[in-house]
Amino acid sequence: MPLYVLATPIGNLSDLSDRAIETLKLADQLACEDTRVTGKLLSKLEIKKDMISYREENEKFLAPKLADKIENGSNIVLVSDAGTPAISDPGYRLVRECRKRNLKVIPIPGPVAFTTALSASGLPTDRILFEGFLAPKKSARHRFFKEQKDFSGTLVCYESCHRIEKFLDDLIFCLGPDREICVAKELTKIHENFLFGSAKKVFNELKVKSKKGEFVIMIAKK
Ligand code: SAM
Numbered sequence: 001m002p003l004y005v006l007a008t009p010i011g012n013l014s015d016l017s018d019r020a021i022e023t024l025k026l027a028d029q030l031a032c033e034d035t036r037v038t039g040k041l042l043s044k045l046e047i048k049k050d051m052i053s054y055r056e057e058n059e060k061f062l063a064p065k066l067a068d069k070i071e072n073g074s075n076i077v078l079v080s081d082a083g084t085p086a087i088s089d090p091g092y093r094l095v096r097e098c099r100k101r102n103l104k105v106i107p108i109p110g111p112v113a114f115t116t117a118l119s120a121s122g123l124p125t126d127r128i129l130f131e132g133f134l135a136p137k138k139s140a141r142h143r144f145f146k147e148q149k150d151f152s153g154t155l156v157c158y159e160s161c162h163r164i165e166k167f168l169d170d171l172i173f174c175l176g177p178d179r180e181i182c183v184a185k186e187l188t189k190i191h192e193n194f195l196f197g198s199a200k201k202v203f204n205e206l207k208v209k210s211k212k213g214e215f216v217i218m219i220a221k222k
Pocket of ligand 1: 086113185186
């Protein structure tokens, strides 16, 4: 049997594809980050499934065990809390284990926050560097910005509501207040919002808005 790597919505439930629903129905077990989050999705779909929590902390241990199950004929479906597994989320180790054992891995594509954000950003998308989450330390953020300040494409990062202001503050310090950026907030949700313009302008706009939510930050080349 194959491993299915299945994308779930990043906000709007209607973004779940028919193929994803069919695949969830045929699963023997779901490997998911938080069984409560996936449990809610399943109950909305009126699907009952056995679930196992597959997180960063137990990935190393669980990946071979899940690969054994696949080898023995189980349909295992890998999902994360939101979006595509293995993209700034657990999954890579299990997929790699399956590849090494020559087991089939079938992606069931769907939302990814950074491609969704880029598609509506108005920034060039022909060359991008997706960095995911920057390390939480100020020094690490500064190092990243300094290393990439002349990158000849669009830089893309994930950030939580807790650090978004610090992120923009450091961005302005390292790349200057006039660098063009786009910040996508709460994609596909009721309060979806895009802020576009110079880093300084976006920072000022963001300061007066609620910082709750999830963010994708895109930085244009110099
Ligand atoms: N696997 C996910 C994907 O396919 O995009 C990413 C998971 S990562 C743990 C979570 C981060 O993705 C958030 O902190 C935020 O930066 C970004 N993200 C996820 N959902 C989002 C949304 N609806 N709007 C904006 N950013 C989002």
